[in-house]
Amino acid sequence: MSDPFETEERRRLRELVRAFVEREVVPHLDEWERAGEIPRRLHRTAAGVGILGIGFAEDVGGSEGDLVDTVVVIEEIIQAGGSSGLVAALFTHGIALPHIVATGRGDLIERFVLPTLAGERIGCLAVTEPGGGSDVAGIRTTAVDQGDHYLVNGSKTFITSGARADFATTAVRTEDGFRLLVIEDFQVTRRLEKMGWHCSDTAELAFVDVRVPKDHVVGGFPELMTHFATERITLAVQAYATAQRCLDLTLAWARDRHTFGRPLSSRQLVRHRLAEMARQVEVARTYVRHVAVRVASGERLVTEVAMAKNTAVATCDHVVDQAVQLHGGLGYVRDAEVERHYRDARILGIGGGTTEIMNEIIAKQLGV
Template sequence: MTDMYFTEEHNLFRESLKDFLQKEVVPHIDKWEETGQIERFIWKKFGDMGFFGIAYPEEYGGMNLDFFYTVILLEELQKINSGGFAAAIWAHAYLAMTHLNAEGDTRIKSEYLAPSIAGDKIGCLCITEPFGGSDVAGMRTTAVKEGDHYIINGSKTFITNGVYSDYLVVAAKTAPELGGKGMSIFLLDRDMPGINATKLDKLGWRASDTGEISFDNVKVPAENLMGEENAGFGYIMQHFASERLIMGINAHARAEYAIEYALGYMKERTAFGVTIDKFQALRHKLAERTAEVEMSKAFNYTVAHRLGNGEYVVKEATMSKLTATKIADEVIYDCLQMLGGYGYMEEYPLARMLRDSRLGPIGGGTSEILREIIAKMVIDKKTYKPKTEEISKK
């Protein structure tokens, strides 16, 4: 199956990335998990290796490679057992930077996207609010135009890289009376007066800094509006397909890693005179879980192929996140069980992986919300169109 999507160049990239992660990242993971802060040097090393520029234009320092290079980056990040580190990296590269590239003008791309690709600037995307996680259209943060500036007030929460990032991509209502149709996207520098961030204490993803951010009369230059005023909701929806697929890919990769680890353990652990991989109850459970992961991965690769070809795969990406994150949680739960008491010990990887995986069905749209979105498409025959198509019809 992999030969359908991965060339020899892809495979060489994967091996190079694996080597980099083992040498440069893994030795520091436990420290970052404990402190909740990823040291800046590793961001620069990622930039120097070109990993942040995989999907971005060459004129800003990127490599403009096909989507399966991104798939490889996501998969390998899940196999070093730190969901928090992985989240910090992909939230920068595929949430914040996606908006810079899609809606930023030439100045913004030169001053923010290029340094982001180089690893000199770190970004975060600020959409979710304390009063309505999945209700994007109901956000309360406002941006009021005053002369050549906007004044932003409000708050965001559960923001990955929300404390230590250098810039923030922020969604705010510029015309609250229009509801979701009155939303815009802004670029804010971390040091702008009125921005305050508080680090949140989480169950998992402990290496990443997740923040609650308040905006108190933050004065933002009008030139930091990204894209059209009041078109922000469409921009956000446009990028949800890739975000959900990313989380689906993350899920099948960590589930695959959990199975690999559990099988390795079972081949060495003995009970009643034989290794436990000989017990039928355990063998059949792992066989079933492996089948589920393989099916999830095959589906995700198909959707990734279509996304890479420019298709708007919002339905399929939503299905990917819904099903893959559920499968990953169940797989990791069962793999931890295979280790018995050792699975519950922090020195073994499954305990951390279980905590980290639990965020999958919550972040980026809860499973409950995703089921309703899918129901609207499947039962009510609702269609979603890309923002570019909407603009072309105006």
């Protein structure tokens, strides 16, 4: 049976992404990490080479492709020397735009989707609230009916790309229940400094008597839950791709590093640790890819997606830890790539639904 990840078209896509990362990202990533954000020009450059719009139809400004193509892009960005933080910052539209596209409304697509996929605007998804965490159903941001518009009041936190965003696809509560509104008028009350994902800006947002036209409604709770599956798959891909990158870096280090007159890789303990890292990466990649293909084919999976995310995150946690350990003192230095991956990896078991939330989903399927 042919491998959907190894078609000629997807091999060319990998080559395109790798060239982009090596040319446009790697020379600047450390600078962006210290600046706390990536430049807006990177969005335009990514759009220009056809990467930004992967997974979106051509008639909304995208480059076509499906979830499998998105997986290929994420894998190659990280394995070419990028990072999960870079993926989060550059592809935030992956969680901000699908709800807008799904409406099929030409006016909203022209105003928000087309310019975003052209790299001219930046969108974010604003769901999490202070004190709310993973309790999506318990949001308190209100949208009061004012006739032809809503009056929105509330706050959001941990919003990826929130500091640079031109609009926010925002979860609110109306008299009729949960809604998603596209909002352009909001305040960035604080930029959040984080353990990792330093090049990905994160912010707290405030909505104070914001007037939002009613035709900016782009869905409700079911639509949000539907797109969570894709977000969780992409986080799982970031996890095993980061683990693979750290394994590759550590293999090279173990061969080149000499201790007591012998290569580090000559030590049985080191070889066995590397073998275990490789085993876990292969298992995680195989399962996540399997689930991604099923989701891309139209299957509505919840439990399997939760399992995929937790499997990949656990693998990443183990591998990045071992990578830093085997690099020794160098692995603890800011300029070491494995140090960045170690910091970045920690969010993957939190974002998109925590490990505990994923386990609760799995437990419900088990009937316990």
